[in-house]
Every structure is written in C-alpha cells, then in structure tokens.
Amino acid sequence: AIQMTQSPSSLSASVGERVTITCRASQGISVNLAWYQQKPGKAPNLLISGASSLQGGVPSRFSGSGSGTDFTLTISSLQPEDFATYYCLQDYNYPPTFGQGTKVEIK
Amino acid sequence: EVQLVESGGGLVPPGGSLRLSCAVSGFAFRSHWMHWVRQAPGRGPVWVARIDYDGTEIIYADSVRGRFTISRDNAKNTLYLQMNSLKREDSAVYYCVREGHGYIPLDSWGQGAPVTVSP
Numbered sequence: 001a002i003q004m005t006q007s008p009s010s011l012s013a014s015v016g017e018r019v020t021i022t023c024r025a026s027q028g029i030s031v032n033l034a035w036y037q038q039k040p041g042k043a044p045n046l047l048i049s050g051a052s053s054l055q056g057g058v059p060s061r062f063s064g065s066g067s068g069t070d071f072t073l074t075i076s077s078l079q080p081e082d083f084a085t086y087y088c089l090q091d092y093n094y095p096p097t098f099g100q101g102t103k104v105e106i107k
Numbered sequence: 108e109v110q111l112v113e114s115g116g117g118l119v120p121p122g123g124s125l126r127l128s129c130a131v132s133g134f135a136f137r138s139h140w141m142h143w144v145r146q147a148p149g150r151g152p153v154w155v156a157r158i159d160y161d162g163t164e165i166i167y168a169d170s171v172r173g174r175f176t177i178s179r180d181n182a183k184n185t186l187y188l189q190m191n192s193l194k195r196e197d198s199a200v201y202y203c204v205r206e207g208h209g210y211i212p213l214d215s216w217g218q219g220a221p222v223t224v225s226p
Contacts, residue, residue, distance in 0.1 A: 032210075032212075034212045034213070036152075042218075043202055043216035043217065043218060043219055044152060044202075044213075044216060045216075046211075046212070046213065046214045046215075049207070049210060049211050049212055049214075050210045050211075053210075055214070087151055087152065089152075089212060089213065091212040091213075094157075094166055095154050095166075095168050095169075096154045096212070096213070097154070098151045098152045098153065098154075099151065100151050101151045
C-alpha cells in the first residue's frame, strides 16, 4: 500500500497567519490527492480533490498544489473556524490511504 | 440535500457479529460507488471496503477481507456492512461514504456509527 506522510503532525498558529501542511507519498500518485478537514465529533469534509481543485462552498483561502509525491495544503489567512485536523488521501490505487493528520491549534 | 445515515452500531464481544446499514437520500444512489471507512479514537481514517454500482466489483482492505461483507440494495437506497468475527482492533466509528464522479474521491460522508468490540 502507498504510505502517506503528513507534516507537521500538529501546529499552533494565530488568526490571520498563513499555514502550510505537506503530504508526501511513498510512490508517485500523479495528482490523485485530496485534502479533508475534520472537526471533533464530525465526519471529514472534502476540501480539495485532484491536488488543487477546490470543492464547491470551500473558501478561497484554501489552496492545494503538487504532483507526483509531494503535495501542499495552504490556508492563506487562518480563520477561527479553520482550527481542525487536516488529512490527505491518495486515491491513485487501492487501498486508498490517508495521512496521519495535522492538527491545527490556536496559538 | 445529500444525506447518508448510518445505523446498527453498538457494543459487541470479540468474535461477535454486527450489521451496519446506511440509508441514503438526496442523490442517485445507484449511480455512485460506495465505501466504508473507519476511524479509531484519536487516529486517522482507514479505508475498509468499496462496492461498485450493482455489487459486481467489490474490494476489501486486507485487515477485514474474509470477515466483512459490503453489499447494497439499490431499490432501498441502502448500503450495508456485515461484520463477523469481530476483533478488539475493529473498534472504531464506521462511516458510509459516497464516491464522486470523475476525479472526485470520497466526497460525502455519513455521521458515523460507533462500534465497540469488548467483552
């Protein structure tokens, strides 16, 4: 199975800060990479698919980039509602695999 | 509005069985591949199984193959997960998840059904 490694595992940031989360695949996955946001007690919510395509209703402060093995999720200006855990997912081949998550906390 | 509502979770002893159901509404169920994904407390999500439009093609994670069975009833707009020979490590919240069309992966999730395997 393809291993997905996220970094950092957690970070503290202030409202208005720019935040970057990375995800590295153990082998090339083209752009078959999605990003999810999960808040406590809730299901994950799809933010970005195809490495960079923002889903409908997702604020434009979220963006994704990358291809092959290295990917990035950027939040341009962190808002109070963005404090959550973020996961990447590869759906290049089976089994689909998630990163271990990045918890974004308030500084 | 797309809705996926899981039911059937609960407490079961090791070696026991449980059947999860997922009733969907707000979209053409028969036009989407469907998945089960689970998440243990404090851990990331883990994919469990996938079924195609009519149950012809099914794939399982190695950890559940031979013990779990995914199925669907398109007439009832319902997805199922039959879980047998349950182990402690199967304890998790189980999510019913829709796969999108084109290059859209797991795009709509249910609220989750908690499963606890314990004596």
